[in-house]
Amino acid sequence: MTDITAQIRNPELSALPDLYFIRHGQTDWNRLGRFQGASDIPLNETGYEQARIVAMKLNGYLAENKITPDTLSILSSPLLRARQTTTELCRHLKLDVQRARYLSELSEVSYGAWEGMTTLEVKERFPAERKSRKSDRWNFRPQGGDSHASRIPELKAFLSEMKSPTIMITHTGVIRVCLYLLGSLDRETALSEPISQDKLYVFSKGSLARV
Numbered sequence: 041m042t043d044i045t046a047q048i049r050n051p052e053l054s055a056l057p058d059l060y061f062i063r064h065g066q067t068d069w070n071r072l073g074r075f076q077g078a079s080d081i082p083l084n085e086t087g088y089e090q091a092r093i094v095a096m097k098l099n100g101y102l103a104e105n106k107i108t109p110d111t112l113s114i115l116s117s118p119l120l121r122a123r124q125t126t127t128e129l130c131r132h133l134k135l136d137v138q139r140a141r142y143l144s145e146l147s148e149v150s151y152g153a154w155e156g157m158t159t160l161e162v163k164e165r166f167p168a169e170r171k172s173r174k175s176d177r178w179n180f181r182p183q184g185g186d187s188h189a190s191r192i193p194e195l196k197a198f199l200s201e202m203k204s205p206t207i208m209i210t211h212t213g214v215i216r217v218c219l220y221l222l223g224s225l226d227r228e229t230a231l232s233e234p235i236s237q238d239k240l241y242v243f244s245k246g247s248l249a250r251v
Contacts, residue, residue, distance in 0.1 A: 056199065056202055056243070057202055057204055057206065058206075058243065058245075059199075059205070059206055059244075060098065060206065060207045060208065060240060060243075061208050061215050061218065061219070061240075061242075062094055062098075062129070062209045062240060062241070063209075063215060063235050063236065063237050063239075064117070064121040064122045064210070064211060065084075065088060065090035065121065065125050065128075067083055067084055068084050069081045070087075071084065071086070073159060075155050075156065075157055075158075075162070076151070077148050077150045077151035077185065078119070078150040078151075078155065079155045079156060081120065081121055082121060083124045083125065087121065087124070087125070088124075088128055090238040091124070091125045091129055091132075092128060092132055094125075094240055095132035095133055096132065097239070097240045098207070098251075099132070100251075101240065101242065101251050107205070109133045109135055110135060111204075111205065112204075112205050112207050113139075113141075113205070113206040113207070114130070114139050114140040114207045114209075115140070115207070115209070116140050116142050116208070116210070117143070117146040117147050117148065117211060117214070118144060118147060119147055119148060122146070125209050126209045129209065143198075145194055146208060146209075146211075147211070147214075148210075148212070148213050149185070149186045149187075149191060149211070149213035149217075150184070150185040150186045151185045152181075153166070153183040154169075154182045154183075166182070166183075177231045188213060188216070191214070192221065195214065195217050195218055196221055199222070215241065216230050216231055216233055216235065219233070219248065224243065224247075239251060
């Protein structure tokens with residue numbers, strides 16, 4: 041487990057409870073390197089195994105810190121891959137999946153016309169857009185998609201409303217923006233930070249732990 045000291049970027053987030061960020065498990069589009077975004081793609085077998093691994097890591101972390109799993113709130117993206125990860129997580133932690141709430145704020149950033157395509161296919165079909173993305177990843181918006189910057193207001197408001205320790209099962213883009221807002225990632229590197237599908241990201245008392 042590696043701890044990284046974080047300086048909270050927004051003062052109104054300074055009193056946050058512990059937050060447990062989990063990226064959904066692998067899908068076939070992940071395996072093939074396809075932009076996924078808002079497309080509703082299911083987990084593959086590797087993805088289910090990753091969900092089980094994260095569940096064991098979370099269970100171990102909670103036991104080590106004398107935290108009872110059923111005291112945590114459970115929030116998830118409504119996209120299928122996140123819902124399936126949530127179900128698997130709850131099963132292994134012996135939590136009632138009916139407690140989980142599925143919120144649009146935790147849905148992935150949309151890649152619009154790029155979804156389903158590989159980086160090479162995007163380079164061939166949208167060369168100008170791809171170049172534009174490289175120069176300003178925060179404000180870049182693919183055709184029919186979202187920019188990461190456009191998600192900041194709602195995610196800032198969402199985090200500020202957290203009142204109890206919470207597990208959040210979500211996506212790379214959302215986790216990157218949240219960790220930026222929490223001060224755990226800086227603006228220059230946040231959108232290129234690898235977010236593993238078999239790790240637990242714990243934000244507690246102003247610091248981030250990757251488990």
